[in-house]
Amino acid sequence: MQSSKLIFASAFFYLRYLLVLLLPLVIVCNTCRAQDDVRLRTYNSYDEQKLYNADTELHTIWKPVIYTDTLLPVKTGPWFNRKFFQEHLLQVQTPGFNIYGDFIVDEYIGKSSRYNKRIGAKVINTKMPGMDTRGYEISGNIGTKVYFETAFYENQAKFGGYIDSFIRQYKVIPGLDGYKNIGDGTGFDFSSSSAKITYIPNKVLLFDLGYGKNFIGDGYRSLLLSDWSYNYPYFRASFTFNKFQYSVMWSQYISDVNTHENNNLGYFRKWAQTYVLDWKTTKNLSLSVFESVIWPDQTHDSIRQKDISPSLLSPLIFAHGSQSPSGVSNYDMVGFNAKYKIAARTFAYGQYIINELGSSSSWQNRTGLQLGLRSGNIFNLENLNVDIEFNTVRPYTYQGNSSDVNYTNTNQPLAHPLGANFKEGIFVASYSYKSFWFRAEAFIASYGADTGAANYGHNIFLPLSTNSVTDNVSTGQGIPAKIYYGDLRIAYILNAATNLRIEAGFTYRRESSDIFKYTDKIIYIGIRMSFRSLFYDF
Numbered sequence: 089m090q091s092s093k094l095i096f097a098s099a100f101f102y103l104r105y106l107l108v109l110l111l112p113l114v115i116v117c118n119t120c121r122a123q124d125d126v127r128l129r130t131y132n133s134y135d136e137q138k139l140y141n142a143d144t145e146l147h148t149i150w151k152p153v154i155y156t157d158t159l160l161p162v163k164t165g166p167w168f169n170r171k172f173f174q175e176h177l178l179q180v181q182t183p184g185f186n187i188y189g190d191f192i193v194d195e196y197i198g199k200s201s202r203y204n205k206r207i208g209a210k211v212i213n214t215k216m217p218g219m220d221t222r223g224y225e226i227s228g229n230i231g232t233k234v235y236f237e238t239a240f241y242e243n244q245a246k247f248g249g250y251i252d253s254f255i256r257q258y259k260v261i262p263g264l265d266g267y268k269n270i271g272d273g274t275g276f277d278f279s280s281s282s283a284k285i286t287y288i289p290n291k292v293l294l295f296d297l298g299y300g301k302n303f304i305g306d307g308y309r310s311l312l313l314s315d316w317s318y319n320y321p322y323f324r325a326s327f328t329f330n331k332f333q334y335s336v337m338w339s340q341y342i343s344d345v346n347t348h349e350n351n352n353l354g355y356f357r358k359w360a361q362t363y364v365l366d367w368k369t370t371k372n373l374s375l376s377v378f379e380s381v382i383w384p385d386q387t388h389d390s391i392r393q394k395d396i397s398p399s400l401l402s403p404l405i406f407a408h409g410s411q412s413p414s415g416v417s418n419y420d421m422v423g424f425n426a427k428y429k430i431a432a433r434t435f436a437y438g439q440y441i442i443n444e445l446g447s448s449s450s451w452q453n454r455t456g457l458q459l460g461l462r463s464g465n466i467f468n469l470e471n472l473n474v475d476i477e478f479n480t481v482r483p484y485t486y487q488g489n490s491s492d493v494n495y496t497n498t499n500q501p502l503a504h505p506l507g508a509n510f511k512e513g514i515f516v517a518s519y520s521y522k523s524f525w526f527r528a529e530a531f532i533a534s535y536g537a538d539t540g541a542a543n544y545g546h547n548i549f550l551p552l553s554t555n556s557v558t559d560n561v562s563t564g565q566g567i568p569a570k571i572y573y574g575d576l577r578i579a580y581i582l583n584a585a586t587n588l589r590i591e592a593g594f595t596y597r598r599e600s601s602d603i604f605k606y607t608d609k610i611i612y613i614g615i616r617m618s619f620r621s622l623f624y625d626f
Contacts, residue, residue: 332366361400
């Protein structure tokens with residue numbers, strides 16, 4: 089597992105190269121004048137609906153989306169009151185250059201209904217979940233051409249029963265990286281870092297280099313590429329012309345975090361190419377074509393030779409090789425995304441993915457479907473936003489011919505958190521009123537659980553060659569299981585600039601089948617900060 093020092097070193101490593109690239113851009117943008125007296129920002133999970141509420145014709149499929157915003161208003165009054173309740177700790181706003189920085193403190197404590205959980209011969213106490221986070225966030229812009237950000241968080245935490253079970257099974261914190269055990273083994277010590285720099289030379293081109301996450305789609309979930317797994321190094325180039333936007337991203341993922349424990353050569357890694365062509369066919373309709381290709385980075389021999397091809401450099405969708413030099417077939421997935429504006433601030437959307445097409449009952453019919461409806465300011469009530477969505481993915485869909493090319497990163501799915509072989513209906517609503525923020529989420533999912541050595545298609549970390557069913561394959565095959573999930577959060581915002589808030593929440597989750605049944609009820613309260621997304625809805 090990566091220690092805190094190693095993760096910090098990783099953050100510094102990527103930040104160093106970002107700064108090297110930033111310096112010449114500073115020189116280029118040194119001519120910025122008062123006409124660039126604005127700031128660049130990215131939408132986050134707390135204000136994403138504003139992207140759909142706006143009357144602009146932005147391409148929304150690839151997130152985060154960078155937009156131009158007004159500067160923060162200049163506040164007056166005592167320094168402590170301004171920094172704690174009104175603005176960033178570091179806030180420099182000048183014509184052509186802005187920078188914002190904060191020390192992050194995120195603390196909460198709670199109570200879980202599953203007090204004790206047995207892991208083999210050991211009993212784990214999950215009665216008092218909580219988190220203690222310290223870190224920093226820095227962001228800013230140089231004129232309207234350069235946006236940059238970096239963040240680092242150090243955490244110690246205990247989690248409720250179902251999250252604790254996930255961590256011990258997959259050896260990672262959900263949405264984050266590995267950990268070290270603390271105390272009596274009931275808690276976890278883990279860190280996370282991110283960095284990015286985006287260069288927008290004109291209205292046509294965009295270049296984004298970073299160590300972070302990307303999301304492709306218009307829904308709450310994504311069957312194409314989600315922000316569920318941990319950060320990864322990537323470079324994205326985007327070309328926008330009239331009604332078209334073409335994006336290509338090169339990224340590197342970790343195949344299995346367990347390979348690092350007994351191998352001084354480090355993790356097995358894999359390379360990915362991700363392509364999206366988005367077309368605004370009319371004022372109300374957008375259609376997109378997606379492709380993702382994954383290659384192994386190394387062979388599995390004792391010296392782990394490089395196993396990559398020059399085709400990795402191909403910037404053209406559908407124009408690349410089909411296997412690595414050693415003969416490993418690449419993982420190749422094609423998808424489609426659609427968004428239609430039904431009314432002001434109301435959109436219908438959907439996704440369809442194809443890993444392989446076969447007859448309707450064949451194991452080679454590896455596909456997925458998403459249908460959804462999102463609406464903002466519903467009932468003419470400002471800041472009341474709702475998203476209703478249905479997702480289903482057939483068995484074996486994200487599995488590759490080799491486990492080295494499965495559609496995963498750091499032991500977590502790159503798309504939907506439930507993997508494959510499932511159906512899900514989900515509802516998410518949020519509302520802001522003055523300094524109060526409310527969020528409610530609920531989903532019901534059914535899936536077919538794998539058992540023993542049997543691969544029924546739910547566990548996407550298994551290689552495709554281990555599939556246990558070849559005929560009459562259907563979604564939900566295996567051990568029928570269901571998940572009922574509900575989450576309610578209420579917050580009082582102390583500082584809108586940093587999202588410093590007092591937050592309380594309640595989570596209910598029940599997972600059951602004929603051979604297992606788990607029920608979790610978790611309540612918490614705390615002083616929370618930052619805009620990072622830490623959701624455990626799986």
